[in-house]
Amino acid sequence: MSSNNRKKLLLMGRSGSGKSSMRSIIFSNYSAFDTRRLGATIDVEHSHLRFLGNMTLNLWDCGGQDVFMENYFSQQKDHIFQMVQVLIHVFDVESQEVIKDIEIFTKALKQLKKYSPDAKIFVLLHKMDLVQRDKRQELFQIMMSKLQETSSAYGFPNLVGFPTSIWDESLYKAWSQIICSLIPNMATYQSNLKKLKSVMGAREIILFEKTTFLVICSSNTVSGELLDPKRFEKISNIMKNFKQSSMKLKSSFKTLVLNNTIYVSELSSNMMCFIVLNHSDDPQDLILENIKKAKAHFQ
Amino acid sequence: MNSEENSDKATILLMGLRRGGKSSICKVVFHNMQPLDTLYLESTSNPTMEHFSTLIDLAVMELPGQLNYFEPNYDSERLFKSVGALVYVIDSQDEYMNALTNFAIIVEYAYKVNPDINIEVLIHKVDGLSEDFKVDTQRDIMQRTGEELLELGLDGVQVSFYLTSIFDHSIYEAFSRIVQKLVPELPFLENMLDNLVQHSKIEKCFLFDINSKIYVSTDSSPVDIVTYETCAEFVDVTIDLHDLYKIQGKEDALAGSTGNKPPPEVKGVSALNNGVVIYLRQMIRGLALVALIRPDDTDVESCLTVVDYNVDIFKKGLEQVWAHARITSPEGK
Numbered sequence: 001m002s003s004n005n006r007k008k009l010l011l012m013g014r015s016g017s018g019k020s021s022m023r024s025i026i027f028s029n030y031s032a033f034d035t036r037r038l039g040a041t042i043d044v045e046h047s048h049l050r051f052l053g054n055m056t057l058n059l060w061d062c063g064g065q066d067v068f069m070e071n072y073f074s075q076q077k078d079h080i081f082q083m084v085q086v087l088i089h090v091f092d093v094e095s096q097e098v099i100k101d102i103e104i105f106t107k108a109l110k111q112l113k114k115y116s117p118d119a120k121i122f123v124l125l126h127k128m129d130l131v132q133r134d135k136r137q138e139l140f141q142i143m144m145s146k147l148q149e150t151s152s153a154y155g156f157p158n159l160v161g162f163p164t165s166i167w168d169e170s171l172y173k174a175w176s177q178i179i180c181s182l183i184p185n186m187a188t189y190q191s192n193l194k195k196l197k198s199v200m201g202a203r204e205i206i207l208f209e210k211t212t213f214l215v216i217c218s219s220n221t222v223s224g225e226l227l228d229p230k231r232f233e234k235i236s237n238i239m240k241n242f243k244q245s246s247m248k249l250k251s252s253f254k255t256l257v258l259n260n261t262i263y264v265s266e267l268s269s270n271m272m273c274f275i276v277l278n279h280s281d282d283p284q285d286l287i288l289e290n291i292k293k294a295k296a297h298f299q
Numbered sequence: 300m301n302s303e304e305n306s307d308k309a310t311i312l313l314m315g316l317r318r319g320g321k322s323s324i325c326k327v328v329f330h331n332m333q334p335l336d337t338l339y340l341e342s343t344s345n346p347t348m349e350h351f352s353t354l355i356d357l358a359v360m361e362l363p364g365q366l367n368y369f370e371p372n373y374d375s376e377r378l379f380k381s382v383g384a385l386v387y388v389i390d391s392q393d394e395y396m397n398a399l400t401n402f403a404i405i406v407e408y409a410y411k412v413n414p415d416i417n418i419e420v421l422i423h424k425v426d427g428l429s430e431d432f433k434v435d436t437q438r439d440i441m442q443r444t445g446e447e448l449l450e451l452g453l454d455g456v457q458v459s460f461y462l463t464s465i466f467d468h469s470i471y472e473a474f475s476r477i478v479q480k481l482v483p484e485l486p487f488l489e490n491m492l493d494n495l496v497q498h499s500k501i502e503k504c505f506l507f508d509i510n511s512k513i514y515v516s517t518d519s520s521p522v523d524i525v526t527y528e529t530c531a532e533f534v535d536v537t538i539d540l541h542d543l544y545k546i547q548g549k550e551d552a553l554a555g556s557t558g559n560k561p562p563p564e565v566k567g568v569s570a571l572n573n574g575v576v577i578y579l580r581q582m583i584r585g586l587a588l589v590a591l592i593r594p595d596d597t598d599v600e601s602c603l604t605v606v607d608y609n610v611d612i613f614k615k616g617l618e619q620v621w622a623h624a625r626i627t628s629p630e631g632k
């Protein structure tokens with residue numbers, strides 16, 4: 001495997017901000033409730049994940065206690081910060097030490113600039129569930145403009161940020177976009193999906209990675225349609241729950257058909273497709289046959 | 300008034316000491332509150348009612364721990380006379396001796412005014428107990444309750460015990476059983492479900508109340524909690540996905556302009572890799588039928604055709620049972 005397909009992702013942020021929680025939910029089938037069992041991470045925990053066949057994600061979950069952090073920025077700095085594709089920096093929105101949080105962020109940026117200047121930076125303003133609903137948007141804006149300023153000052157002007165919580169689907173939206181930024185042949189997926197959509201006369205088709213149920217891409221829907229703008233991450237969340245549920249029967253699901261209009265099915269060994277049809281009267285055989293044919297184009 | 304009395308008959312009284320978990324149970328089961336959010340519930344100061352309707356109309360009434368029901372100005376007699384079940388919640392993580400004494404006094408009174416009342420005890424918050432300790436606690440509570448009741452000369456009273464927690468499905472399972480005892484049509488339903496199971500390669504099926512995920516009935520084979528959980532979760536999966544795209548239904552109705560066409564019933568079918576099929580069909584009155592099917596060596600297609608057909612028949616039967624329940628209930632007393 002070429003080293004090109006290995007992606008190193010650093011997961012950083014203060015202790016208790018929620019890094020291991022989100023990793024366990026997205027990549028290890030934890031429920032939000034299960035994360036209460038997690039202890040603080042000692043040093044760095046590595047996970048290697050095959051993603052879409054030929055891509056390997058090396059996730060470095062960096063324990064956030066001060067002792068470890070100091071080490072990352074001194075003895076271990078070249079080990080930690082070289083060859084990084086993505087830095088995901090997690091901020092606890094309820095933190096009482098915002099200044100210190102940002103200081104750690106700047107230290108990370110400084111090292112990255114030196115060892116991996118092409119890295120993409122994502123910030124997650126996490127535990128949003130703890131903020132009053134009507135204050136979330138404003139808080140997010142204020143924090144983001146501060147972080148944007150910091151990040152630009154250290155040579156990373158294209159900062160991307162998301163409000164997240166393990167208690168709703170926002171986590172899936174953020175991680176989906178982070179992972180998508182690493183997929184090289186996105187344009188191919190996109191055009192294949194559009195073709196499939198027109199062949200099937202579908203209203204919408206969404207591609208998901210099979211183990212995480214993160215959205216890879218979706219056919220653009222007709223403008224003016226009144227669909228829930230959060231539907232992608234909601235589907236990730238729902239299907240992930242279903243996956244866990246079917247594990248209780250010591251199995252995994254192969255297909256799901258809802259009202260003869262929604263079809264969820266495997267498209268390749270690492271992808272699921274979620275197809276929404278315009279009509280419920282198309283014969284099921286034909287649709288399943290079409291999905292089968294499409295598989296050849298998504299290997 | 301006949302009809303009023305009758306609707307009272309299906310009332311469930313929730314009682315127990317303060318902070319036992321009564322309000323939490325109502326919020327989680329009937330209002331989909333996240334279990335963790337119950338931490339912030341305040342102690343209840345007045346009796347509160349929750350209504351919910353499945354095949355019959357039910358009400359759940361919380362009598363808060365801080366009220367004294369035996370004050371002369373409180374009409375306990377009328378209250379206990381009119382309810383179908385007394386559910387007493389005991390906090391298993393707390394010292395429970397007082398609760399047991401309180402329970403015995405209430406049972407003595409309730410049984411005197413209403414010997415038909417179902418008496419149910421929830422040994423609650425067991426999520427905090429280890430497996431061994433759970434069993435010990437249950438044994439201890441059952442034994443002590445027996446002794447207390449014996450002392451009062453009430454050893455003939457039937458009491459059912461349930462280990463429950465709002466953090467898993469045990470509370471739904473317990474409520475399912477409690478509610479089922481109050482559905483007079485239960486024997487018919489169970490019979491119909493047994494029939495369905497026999498003729499359709501169904502391993503297990505439940506008739507769910509979609510909103511609360513309580514099951515109103517199931518076939519007579521034993522309930523395994525994992526099967527129940529999987530089926531309950533399938534209700535969420537199908538309803539949530541359906542809701543995301545249901546605008547379409549509206550559009551169809553508009554385009555069709557046939558006017559008051561009923562909304563299409565929800566149907567979800569999922570095939571698992573071990574050959575099992577999970578099947579959901581919406582029924583009447585907020586109910587859904589969920590079945591686990593093992594097609595074994597028949598092909599899935601023809602197996603499902605048979606299931607569809609038999610479920611159609613079941614649904615018609617259900618409509619008749621309900622129509623019948625509606626006709627007979629006013630004179631039921």
Ligand SMILES: Nc1nc2c(ncn2[C@@H]2O[C@H](COP(=O)(O)OP(=O)(O)OP(=O)(O)O)[C@@H](O)[C@H]2O)c(=O)[nH]1
Nearest residue numbers: 015016017018019020021040041063064127165166
């Ligand atoms: N309310 C809320 N709590 C969260 C959220 N995400 C994580 N938590 C909780 O925060 C606590 C700490 O989470 P961890 O994931 O262990 O934190 P960490 O960042 O890995 O900490 P270190 O390993 O010490 O660096 C856990 O008890 C989680 O349940 C969230 O979105 N909302």
Ligand SMILES: Nc1nc2c(ncn2[C@@H]2O[C@H](COP(=O)(O)OP(=O)(O)OP(=O)(O)O)[C@@H](O)[C@H]2O)c(=O)[nH]1
Nearest residue numbers: 318319320321322323337338342343364424464465
């Ligand atoms: N661990 C655990 N805690 C629970 C459970 N059910 C309820 N609680 C907690 O128990 C506390 C009291 O719950 P309430 O529902 O307010 O108790 P209540 O019986 O309505 O109390 P009163 O209204 O004062 O009579 C809350 O903090 C809940 O979070 C459970 O199953 N497990």
Ligand SMILES: [Mg+2]
Nearest residue numbers: 019020040041
């Ligand atoms: Mg950690």
Ligand SMILES: [Mg+2]
Nearest residue numbers: 321322342343
């Ligand atoms: Mg209360």
